[in-house]
Amino acid sequence: MTLLDVRTPVARPTTGPLVNQFEFGLDAPICLTWELTYACNLACAHCLSSSGKRDPRELTTEQCEAVIDELQRMQVFYVNIGGGEPTIRPDFWHLLQYAVDHNVGVKFSTNGVRLNPERAAFLASTDYVDVQISLDGATAEVNDYVRGPGSYDTAITALQNLQAAGFKDAKISVVVTRQNVTQLDEFKALADQYGATLRLTRLRPSGRGADVWDELHPLPEQQRVLYDWLMANGDNVLTGDSFFHLAAFGESLPGLNLCGAGRVVCLIDPIGDVYACPFAIHDNFLAGNLLADGGFKQVWQTSELFQELRSPQTSGACTSCQFFDSCRGGCMAAKFFTGLPLDGPDPECVQGYGESALAGDRTIPAASQDHSRTTPGRNQPVMLSLTRRPEFDAGAIEAPPVSACAENPLAGFRL
C-alpha cells in the first residue's frame, strides 16, 4: 500500500454493493434538502445556515412552483424542506400542497411556531407529508440554552397540537450535543409520549455552528455513549445516516455509511443556489444556481463540482488506517469548517486522529454568507450559565476582594 493509494475504483462498477454505485452519483438526488427562506423567528446558536433575515433574492412563489415541476420531471419523490423557518413564508402551505399534488412528497422541519391546532388538523388530513420538529434538549433548560428562550415550549405545543389533531408519526429532530447527549432516553420517552419518532443528527461546525462547535460537540467519551445507545436503540430511531464517522468504533450503524454530498444528496438554498449538502453552505461547495444555470437538473447533472465529488477521491492521511473502509474519512463539511484537509480524518474521528489534526496548524474558513440578524432579538439564546470562580470553590479565595477605597468599616473583616 502506498501513500497515493486510491480506494475508490476509477470507473462505475457493474457489480458489488450499492454504496459503490452511490459514490459515482445518481441521475437525480435521493435526499434533497430545500431551504425555502433564510428568515427565522429563532436565532439558534448552532444554525447551519446562519439564518435570521429573509434574503431579498429568495425565489418567488412561481419560481418555487417551477422547481417543484422540475423535481417531478426528474422523479425526485420527496424533498426535505427547511430554512430558516419555512412555515413563516406566507406561501408555505400553498407550496406544500403544490408539491404533494405533483407527486413530490414533503418532509418539513420546523421549530413549531406556526403549528397551531388548525394547521395541525390540515396536516393530519394530508397524505405524503412528514413533519419534523426541532428540539435540542429534552428539558427546557437544555433546549433553550442553544435554541433560545421559549423555544422548548413552542416545540412541545406543536407536538401536542399534532397529536391532538390525529397526525401520525411526527418526527422529533435532535442535534446531539455535549449538553443533551445524556438525555437520549428522555428524548425517546418524549417521542413515545407524543406518538412520534426520534431522529438524532450530528452537530456540524457549519454556519453559526462554527462559533459554538468547540463548546457543543460531544466529547470523545460521549461519542462512545452515543454509539452504544444507537447500537442498542438504532432500529427505532432515525439518524439521517449522519453518524457514519462512528462506524470506526466497530460495527456499522444502519444506513448509508458514505458521504453523499453531490452524489445522492444536495441542497437548494432560498435564492436557488445549489450546494453539495445541507451542511456545506459555502462558496467552495456551490455547484451553481438553478435560475442562472439552466435549472436544477442541469446543475445536478453537469456542474463541475458535482462531477469532481463523483470522481475517485484520495484517502490522504487516512490511507493507512484500518478503519477507513468503515468511516471513509467521515464528514466533508465537518472537516472543511474546522479547517482540516478534506482528505484527512474527521475532526471527531473516533480513533483519535481528529484531535491530533485539530491540534495542528489550521485556519477556519471565513463564512460565505450570513443572514443572522444584526441586532439581537428577544428569542436569541444566551449561552451563559451561572458558575463561581474555580479558585473560590478551591478555597483559595475566602472573601471578595477589598478595594483601596472601601469605606465600609467591616471591609476585609474575616470571622
Add this chain to the structure above:
Amino acid sequence: MLMADPMLAEAWTLSDSVALRPEPFGALAYHFGNRKLTFLKKQQLVDVVNALGESETVADALTRAGIPAAQWPAYVKALRGLAASDMILERNPS
C-alpha cells in the same frame, strides 16, 4: 435437484403505487403509499420487473427478459425482496 420455487408459476405485477426511476446501474423504485425506496441493482432485474405485468408467470417474465435459467433462483430471491415491501404484487392470489 432442488424443487422449482412456487413463485415461478405465479402471476405478479409491479404495483400501481410504484414509480421506477432509471439510474445508471438499474433503477430506483419508490412506493408512494408506504414511501419505501428500493434499488434495483441490475438493468436485467428492471427488465424482469417491467415484464411481470404482461407475462403469464414469473418464469415467463424471466424468459422474456432473457435471464438464463441458472440465474433464476437469484432473481426469485430479489423479487421476493420486492414483494416484501409491496413493490410488486401477486395478481389474483389464490
